[in-house]
Amino acid sequence: MRLLVLFLICLTSAMAKTSSQSISNLSSxxxxxxxxxxxxxxxxxxxxxxxxxxxxxxxxxxxxxxxxxxxxxxxxxxxxxxxxxxxxxxxxxxxxxxxxxxxxxxxxxxxxxxxxLLPARSFRHPVDGCAADLWQCHLGHHHHDGDHHHEISGKDGHLxxxxxxxxxxxxxxxxxxxxxxxxxxxxxxxxxxxxxxxxxxxxxDITQEMKTVKGSKYLTYHDFTQYFDMAYGTECVGAVRVNPEVEPTAADLQDVRREVSHGAKAIFSEPQFDTKTIRTIADDTNVIYAQLDGLGFGLEAGPNLYFEMMRRFASDMKKALQSEECGR
Ligand SMILES: [Zn+2]
Structure with missing residues (x-):
């Protein structure tokens, strides 16, 4: 009897598991x-x-x-x-x-x-010695960005x-x-x-394309390019917005001006942000201003979008980073 009960319990839990994990008896x-x-x-x-x-x-x-x-x-x-x-x-x-x-x-x-997954990085508290292998190096670091969403998880979501x-x-x-x-x-x-x-x-293809701009430094409006940097060797050295949910402060803008002077060739904005401030900084500091899109804006949703977006991303970044206007 006890065995039978045990058997029934097992059977019921197995069935429950199947029904919650599979919806394959649907016709479509x-x-x-x-x-x-x-x-x-x-x-x-x-x-x-x-x-x-x-x-x-x-x-x-x-x-x-x-x-x-x-x-x-x-x-x-x-x-x-x-x-x-x-x-x-x-x-x-x-x-x-x-x-x-x-x-x-x-x-x-x-x-x-x-x-x-890479930890969210913070440019206001720079991490030293990461240039050689961003992927490995970032795995061991923690950041303190104040009260923004990265703080909760500590991870960068633009994976x-x-x-x-x-x-x-x-x-x-x-x-x-x-x-x-x-x-x-x-x-x-x-x-x-x-x-x-x-x-x-x-x-x-992207690895090949980015070869000539490997190690080139740039800034972004909000920090979203860490995974690209890790994979293809470019180097974001600062972001205007420390917290993607909050407008930059005057102190942030001061920091950005300093970061530009550390050899950034370009400053990238994104289509989803109003970036008057970033344009002003680019004009003031005489670096290239360009748009960079990591979400596929303006592209038709579907199976090809990812590939079109990544190729456009790489070529837009390369164009800005190899430009001579910034005077190096
Ligand atoms: Zn983002």
Whole structure:
């Protein structure tokens, strides 16, 4: 009798586990919702030929501070699978995600096995001796940026801006979707193999392209290029905004002027920020001012966006860094 009870308990818990982990008895692929364009692109590529994921944040806005619109809230509630970077990135919508967490399958990219996460860096408290190997060196450091979202997790959320992480994302998403939608698992796997080959080509091309500007220094409006620097050897030496959620202070602007004098060749703005201040600094200090986009603004959402965005990012950065105008 005792054995039978034990057996029944095991059986019930096994069944509960299956039903919460698989929605594969659906006749169509799951309704997948992805928060931001670059990740959406990788998911769209994994799902190509099976289904099309929805994009949550289409607007030209920063996901650090993005407030959900009613139409976006509806999408959130209609989804069966939600894929986001995680609380280290989409800080402002974390509560909305938490509210639906129980009724959806949530895939957190920053938790995927094999993802390389870098600690949030702080330029106001410089870390010495990191030039040789940013990737390794940053792993051991902690930063103190005051009360901003990075402080909570200590991690930098812009993890897709290095091709090696994109590969991990593709593998992880394909594996998880295959579990949830077993009928289409062979498609997800075949697609992921194709995309990984494409990412390898992308990585090799960008590595080649950035060779001549390796070690070049620059500044950004908010710090989002650490993963790119790590992968391709460029070097961000300062950010105007210490905290992506708060406007820069007069003291920040003083610091930036000093950082420019330490050999920065360019100062990069982004399409989602109002950057009058950054233009003024660039004019005052006589460095190149250019736009850099890591979110795919102006590009059509879909499987090719990630590749177009990364190539544009690399070429825009290279153009500014190899420019002669700054007088070195
Ligand atoms: Zn950001």
């Amino acid at each position: 692929p799951p309704k997948v919702l992805v928060t931001i364009k670059p990740i959406h692109s990788l998911v769209a590529a994994v799902m190509e030929g099976v289904g099309t994921p929805e994009l949550l944040i289409e607007a030209n806005s920063s996901a650090h501070t993005h407030q959900l619109k009613p139409t976006e809230a509806i999408k959130l509630n209609a989804a069966q699978v939600i894929i986001w970077v995680g609380p280290i990135y989409e800080t402002a919508i974390q509560k909305s995600i938490d509210a639906v967490r129980k009724s959806v399958q949530l895939i957190t990219v920053s938790d995927l096995q094999g993802i390389h 897709w801006l290095a091709a090696p992480n994109a590969k991990v994302i593709v593998k992880g998403i394909a594996a998880q979707l295959s579990q949830l939608d077993q009928r289409n698992a062979p498609h997800y796997l075949a697609n992921s193999k194709k995309i990984i080959k494409k990412i390898d080509e992308l990585h090799a």
